[in-house]
Each structure stands twice: as C-alpha cells, then as structure tokens.
Amino acid sequence: MYKKAVIFDMDGVLIDSEPLWQTAQMESLVSFGVVITPHDCEQMTMGKRIDEIARTWCEAYTLPVSAQQLQTMILTQLCHLISTTGEAMPGVYEALDYFASQGLKIALATSSNHVVIKAVFDRLQLWNKFSVVCSAEDEVHGKPHPDVYLTVAGKLQLAVTECLVIEDSFTDLTAAKRANMTTYLVSPYSEQSKFSIADKRFVNLDCVVQSYEKLVSQSNLSDSLQ
Known part of the structure; x- marks a missing residue:
C-alpha cells in the first residue's frame, strides 16, 4: 500500500480559491454587460486552464475582446483576490507535514498557470513544502487529459503506481485516473x-x-506478525 509521492491539486485542495476564480470571472464579464453566476462557472469552467476558460466565455457570449485579453483580465483580478484574501483549506499544513514525515515526496499538479501558483504559494508560504511543481500551462492538453500528472511522475522519477493524487473536482479526478x-x-x-x-x-x-x-498502522502490524 505504500506510496512514494503525494501529488496535490491546488485550487480547492490547498487553497479555497474556487470562489475567487468565480468572482474573477464574474467581475471580468460584467464589464461587457454579461452576468454569470457561480453555478455557471462550476458547470462550464471548473478545473479548466485559463486559456480554455477565456475561450469558453468569449465563444458563449461573442465578447468584443480576444480570449487572450479576457484571460489577462481574469488573471489580474484573481491574483489580486488571492494575494489579499486567499486562505488555506482546512488541514493543508497538517497533511503536508504528515506525508513528509512518512518520507513521501510532495508534488503539485494544477490547471492553474505559473502566475497563479506564485500568488498562492506566496500567500500560503508553501514554497518549501513541494519538491516538484507542475502546471498544465506547460502541456499541450490540460485536464481532464493526464499530461500534467505524467509530467510530475517523470520529474519525480517514479512509476504512476507509486503516486497518490489528491483532487477535488470531477475534471481533475478524471485526469488523475487516466494517468493510472x-x-x-x-x-x-x-x-x-x-x-x-x-x-x-x-x-x-x-x-x-x-x-x-x-x-500504515495496519501494514506495520502485518509486517511485525510475519
């Protein structure tokens, strides 16, 4: 049962950022007269990369800006919200310290791009907790494709069977399962x-x-009885 690494998703696992993502999208779109709800964000963009999020809204509402421009608007607002109001999810530091104490490597695999990772890690002081940090921004395909997880395993120099993933959304869960x-x-x-x-x-x-x-306790007991 032993694993050699724990790979964490970021948004919704390390930081309570889903409401911030939603606010950033809603405030960016309202400047174009488009009103969306948190439910709309959850249904249409949760777990996606920012380029896919921006493209989704531009196509859905035929916005008078490019997807790249909308992406910049959303990211600017999001990073401000994270830097000023972002909070760690309950149990984050305890979980990170526990797995590290068990000798597991700690890694990150997120759909968020590097500017958001920096905002989160600066806000929550996480830089010294992770040995590998990977963003789907660097992949050809974002989640639910498994690419970012396979990249993490490669950087950890571990087989996929040696990795435990912690996720919070269906899109992200699908990506991890596709990575086996x-x-x-x-x-x-x-x-x-x-x-x-x-x-x-x-x-x-x-x-x-x-x-x-x-x-771990059950495994240790079994080993002692052999």
Missing part, C-alpha cells in the same frame, strides 16, 4: 455519484490523513 494513479477525492460533496471513480472519497484533508495513518 491512485486518486483520493476530497470534497464536502464527496458522496456525489460522479465521484465514484475515485479510489477513496473524503470530506476533508484531516480525514485523508486519518485514513492513511490507519493503513
């Missing part, structure tokens, strides 16, 4: 049927740590 990695889904809505493809489901990171601790 063990995947834990962490969400207050973890019991929704769409998340049934996860290897395990938890409501928060504290529950992840408790479950892993139990597995």
Whole structure:
C-alpha cells in the first residue's frame, strides 16, 4: 500500500480559491454587460486552464475582446483576490507535514498557470513544502487529459503506481485516473455519484490523513506478525 509521492491539486485542495476564480470571472464579464453566476462557472469552467476558460466565455457570449485579453483580465483580478484574501483549506499544513514525515515526496499538479501558483504559494508560504511543481500551462492538453500528472511522475522519477493524487473536482479526478494513479477525492460533496471513480472519497484533508495513518498502522502490524 505504500506510496512514494503525494501529488496535490491546488485550487480547492490547498487553497479555497474556487470562489475567487468565480468572482474573477464574474467581475471580468460584467464589464461587457454579461452576468454569470457561480453555478455557471462550476458547470462550464471548473478545473479548466485559463486559456480554455477565456475561450469558453468569449465563444458563449461573442465578447468584443480576444480570449487572450479576457484571460489577462481574469488573471489580474484573481491574483489580486488571492494575494489579499486567499486562505488555506482546512488541514493543508497538517497533511503536508504528515506525508513528509512518512518520507513521501510532495508534488503539485494544477490547471492553474505559473502566475497563479506564485500568488498562492506566496500567500500560503508553501514554497518549501513541494519538491516538484507542475502546471498544465506547460502541456499541450490540460485536464481532464493526464499530461500534467505524467509530467510530475517523470520529474519525480517514479512509476504512476507509486503516486497518490489528491483532487477535488470531477475534471481533475478524471485526469488523475487516466494517468493510472491512485486518486483520493476530497470534497464536502464527496458522496456525489460522479465521484465514484475515485479510489477513496473524503470530506476533508484531516480525514485523508486519518485514513492513511490507519493503513500504515495496519501494514506495520502485518509486517511485525510475519
């Protein structure tokens, strides 16, 4: 059962940024007279790269700007919100410290691009917690394609079977499963049927740590009896 690395998603796992992403999109679009809701963001753009998000809205509402211009607007607003109001998800530091204490490598695989990663890591002081940081910005395909996870495994010099992924959305979960990695889904809505493809489901990171601790204890007991 032992893994050699834990790969974290960022938005919704490390930082409570989904509401900030939604606000950044809503405030950017309202300047063009377009009103969208948090539900619209969840249904149409959650888990996507920023270039795909901007393209989605430009095409849906035939906006009088390019996708690149809208992307810049959203990112500017988002990074401001993260830098001023961003907060870590419950149990983040405890989970990072626990897995590190178990000798696991800690990595990041996110759909967010590097400017957002910097804003989050600066705000939450995470730079010394991760040995590998990868963004789907650098991949040909973003999530739900598995590319960013395969890149992380390569940089860790580990097989995909040696990696445990912690995700919070269906799009991201699909990407991790397509990479053939063990995947834990962490969400207050973890019991929704769409998340049934996860290897395990938890409501928060504290529950992840408790479950892993139990597995380690059971494995150690089994080893001592042999």
